Amino acid sequence: MPKFKLEYIWLDGYTPVPNLRGKTQIKEFESFPTLEELPMWSFDGSSTQQADGHNSDCLLKPVAVYPDTTRNNGVLVMCEVLLPDGTPHPTNARAEIPDDEGTWFGFEQEYFLVEEGRPLGFPKGGYPNPQGEYYTGVGYKNVGDVARQIVEEHLDLCLDAGINHEGINAEVAKGQWEFQIFGKGSKKAADDVWMARYLLMRLCESYGVDVDWHCKPLKGDWNGSGMHANFSTTFMRESGGKAYFEKLMEAFAKNKEEHIAAYGPDNHMRLTGLHETASIDTFSYGVADRGCSIRIPHSFVNNDYKGYIEDRRPNSQGDPYAIAGRILKTIQEVPTA
The missing domain is CATH 3.30.590.10 (Glutamine synthetase/guanido kinase, catalytic domain)
Structure with a gap:
């Protein structure tokens, strides 16, 4: 199976304006992955002002996926940030938007x-x-x-x-x-x-x-x-x-x-x-x-x-x-x- 370069992208905890962050993992898929196929991932929240060093893991939940034509088998993955228990991180403004297809x-x-x-x-x-x-x-x-x-x-x-x-x-x-x-x-x-x-x-x-x-x-x-x-x-x-x-x-x-x-x-x-x-x-x-x-x-x-x-x-x-x-x-x- 081909290997895809998944660029997980999220917003950090800086204020008053969050910064974009991104890191890459390599995964095998039979074809370009769907959103449902993309795994959760984690990152060091103590380096992004989203956690303390003694409990630094934050989770990345894929919410949108895009092809990246600048890379061979490139995939751009927009993510929400979650706490370790799976609830939205306080910096996660996306989770607060009501889902409404008509808006x-x-x-x-x-x-x-x-x-x-x-x-x-x-x-x-x-x-x-x-x-x-x-x-x-x-x-x-x-x-x-x-x-x-x-x-x-x-x-x-x-x-x-x-x-x-x-x-x-x-x-x-x-x-x-x-x-x-x-x-x-x-x-x-x-x-x-x-x-x-x-x-x-x-x-x-x-x-x-x-x-x-x-x-x-x-x-x-x-x-x-x-x-x-x-x-x-x-x-x-x-x-x-x-x-x-x-x-x-x-x-x-x-x-x-x-x-x-x-x-x-x-x-x-x-x-x-x-x-x-x-x-x-x-x-x-x-x-x-x-x-x-x-x-x-x-x-x-x-x-x-x-x-x-x-x-x-x-x-x-x-x-x-x-x-x-x-x-x-x-x-x-x-x-x-």
């Missing part, structure tokens, strides 16, 4: 590519031209060459892995890019975002480039990085209605602080009311308004308030598991009957 998420992941502490394209000891021409830009002066190559290779790796990657574009600031991930089911998109992040960071190793996920790496008059969360439920798509929508917005307004706490650290640096953001201190919504907390597409209003809406507050370094879980918790507060 769909789409995440717009922004990030900066950085070399020697500077975004790609920034001159040494200075700044490029002010932002304006970089968004969806083309040409060396706007996007360079290495960045485009990295972004295109990353797109291919994601598609090869079966990640539901829906698009890429250069973003507003120099050296800033975005990819979009969509998934049906309450956990699918978040799984895919973490795996896409992993693939991008691993790819960048070969270029001597880092990925800066921070939501405001450039101070001053430069765009920050978000991870806008588009979401819908079966009820929102099939029934909806203005009355339900207004109750949903009341629930989001009531839970403003809880949402901000779950949407990623340092958001006060990004949600300033400038650069197409709402102030962190307010909650607002509007049709096609990118300066609101929640943007309502014209298609949603024109379809009798049915479809998806977009929360623009989650930031680029946020945990998509925590974001999805917080949004779902608020949705569940609103009766549908």
Whole structure:
């Protein structure tokens, strides 16, 4: 039987932002393994801030599997972290998301590519031209060459892995890019975002480039990085209605602080009311308004308030598991009957 290289990937216990971790084991299978065939594994939690040294074993539970075309017989295995008794580890935000096939998420992941502490394209000891021409830009002066190559290779790796990657574009600031991930089911998109992040960071190793996920790496008059969360439920798509929508917005307004706490650290640096953001201190919504907390597409209003809406507050370094879980918790507060 062929031997497969299984890369088990998980989130560590660092705060306020967890890091991706990964290690490889070799197993024989008759063909590419299914999720059900993948064994549990363990790791030293004392080295990842998830256990004490005198009782350091943590468990890895496979929850999603992807082909890895960068390796012969490569397999990428997204895992949840469990305690030795098999219960979810306190750092395991994925386990807290209710399973719901009817909940769909789409995440717009922004990030900066950085070399020697500077975004790609920034001159040494200075700044490029002010932002304006970089968004969806083309040409060396706007996007360079290495960045485009990295972004295109990353797109291919994601598609090869079966990640539901829906698009890429250069973003507003120099050296800033975005990819979009969509998934049906309450956990699918978040799984895919973490795996896409992993693939991008691993790819960048070969270029001597880092990925800066921070939501405001450039101070001053430069765009920050978000991870806008588009979401819908079966009820929102099939029934909806203005009355339900207004109750949903009341629930989001009531839970403003809880949402901000779950949407990623340092958001006060990004949600300033400038650069197409709402102030962190307010909650607002509007049709096609990118300066609101929640943007309502014209298609949603024109379809009798049915479809998806977009929360623009989650930031680029946020945990998509925590974001999805917080949004779902608020949705569940609103009766549908």
